[in-house]
Amino acid sequence: MIRGATIRDVAKRAGVSVSTASLALNGKPGVSAETRARVLRAALELDYHPHTAAKNLADGRTRTIGLIAPISLEHLFSSASFFMKLFRGLHHIAQRKGYVLSLYIAESDDEAALQIKSLVRSRAVDGLVITNPTFTSPYLEEIRRYRVPFVVIGRPVGKAPFVDNDNQAVGWMATRHLIEHGHKRIAFISGPDRFTFCQDRLLGYRKALEEAGVPYSRELVWRSEIVEEDACRVVKENFPKIRFTALLAATDVQAVGAIRALKEMGIKVPRDISVVCVNESELARHFMPSLTTVDLHERELGRRAMELLIQMIEDGVVREKGIYVEASLIIRESCGCNYGKGGGNEKEQGAPQKKSGKG
């Protein structure tokens, strides 16, 4: 690796001192326009790029954001697509503001906590984005003690700055769509309670039923892990016992499991049962029938998170606020509301994102 020009080389070529060169290169005041131009030209001629590590050491900032991801994320809600979209949003803002993203994958929350500690104490990052959806209070407390700016993706159990969808609104929106098309017996396939988004979507589901005067019935709510097989299982178990005309799944893979179960029992979607779910993904888009689903706008999630984080870093203020990003319903085939209408089978509905009280 060829040894590049240093700021000393630039200074010498421009006929100024190193300190003046530094000021000029960083656009700081205290340099005449003429001198600044001379320095900039010299830098250009030498193809000067400041040495990252030297800069970090001198001014104590790394311009690096640590992205903490749990290995388990891979198994969650078609998470590859979720994560990539989120990442695109994070990266977009980071790049624009001159920050770099470093990735850290941890096998467990304990390992993540350890990694975080090391990162912070060795001054490797200016801030953190934490995507572990099960990260709980003790961890957050610990991180808070480091006084490092951080933001959580998803609503954490403890108190912390976060960016998330209003998952109650998400559940509400999906359920509402089914109700509007006349359904009254709507099954809900939920996920484990350790995920706040599952709890919240269930609340939204109940709320929509309530508002419509449809009685809520516990026998219509089925727990399943967030994998196809388990959703398939709960549907097969419950279908013979319980009557329903529509089904809402907490995630897209669960919807797919449900549809497979129904198909294996000779039930057609959407002809016999309407299905709606959450998560926009390759799977939702390409499945047959294509899935009516709630798009979480992960990219926006990422953008907002990065904006919040960088603000915290640069202003030095830690805001405890949570930010909610709007979601929207994508109407496709599985709900059946445009079944048989042929032609363009996809419409997006920028839902009114009910300002549902949370807390």
Added chain:
Amino acid sequence: MIRGATIRDVAKRAGVSVSTASLALNGKPGVSAETRARVLRAALELDYHPHTAAKNLADGRTRTIGLIAPISLEHLFSSASFFMKLFRGLHHIAQRKGYVLSLYIAESDDEAALQIKSLVRSRAVDGLVITNPTFTSPYLEEIRRYRVPFVVIGRPVGKAPFVDNDNQAVGWMATRHLIEHGHKRIAFISGPDRFTFCQDRLLGYRKALEEAGVPYSRELVWRSEIVEEDACRVVKENFPKIRFTALLAATDVQAVGAIRALKEMGIKVPRDISVVCVNESELARHFMPSLTTVDLHERELGRRAMELLIQMIEDGVVREKGIYVEASLIIRESCGCNYGKGGGNEKEQGAPQKKSGKG
């Protein structure tokens, strides 16, 4: 952010000089066991973590690998899942060897080249992993001039160290499976020629036909962009004109498009037409029918790439070699070879990965 202990604090507490402390902490020779223990204990007591930037500046290494990804990757072959798996592999080895991954997304190859230049010249990384599948010779030449270790994921058009599947073997393997089940009229949905993996898969397809004495016919090879809609289109265009009993798609999303086209024309998969494709993904796994496909073992791809790269970094030797990672066929429903057999519908076949001459 609390000011942590420096190596000077550690040295003082252990009653040694800074240089001795450094040697001890880094496990270098020239320190007595007793002294080393004392230093280590002091470091532990002070919860000392070396300052990353200072270390980088002092020894000229960053222990950081830059991961260059093109924005377009997102649209390629269910690439979210591809990328996440690749990333897991890369990260796995990187972490084990004490490296950190930084991510850089570029809108275009030009932008990527610019980013790379800046990264290298500002000494922000020790090496690069380049995932842009269309990165061509001029770019590679430029990077080579920087004398920075790098490895390309996928077979590049130019000469460069790379890690990839033997895509000729991949195409061969998939075609072979269809031939073994008696098919002679096998259509191939290929992708744009700018992707070497498309060219190679086509070669493998031809080779398998040849070996089996099945005549190759140009009318059975259809170009399509790597999106569902386009694959759907080419199938609809060709189906009425050309007779075939099986179909091989260069990617999973193209297979899905093809199946949709067939379905819309009243043809059932696998009952009427057998379908095989490449890429193991959520989509391939959960689609109905589930897709018989070639698993590219992206995680292994990532591992091997990172191993090669780190070797190049630490040995200071640039090897021009290409590494091929084995792929394997996953037999599911869409090929129909186990159609109606019920029960476990998935078997993996560690194919003999024919050592097909590539040159």
Added chain:
DNA sequence: CGTATCATTCGAACCGTTTTATACTATAAA
């Protein structure tokens, strides 16, 4: 006993920036 050898240890230089405190102008105010 003197000296070469070896294992330890240490002081100081160095990595390439930013930043602080200071000096030097030239101009404006007194």
Added chain:
DNA sequence: TTTATAGTATAAAACGGTTCGAATGATACG
């Protein structure tokens, strides 16, 4: 004319590590 006051430019001191070369003391050898 002197004295503030900006406006520029600079030298030197950080930042927190690694590493080089010299110094020290102990051991082995002739």
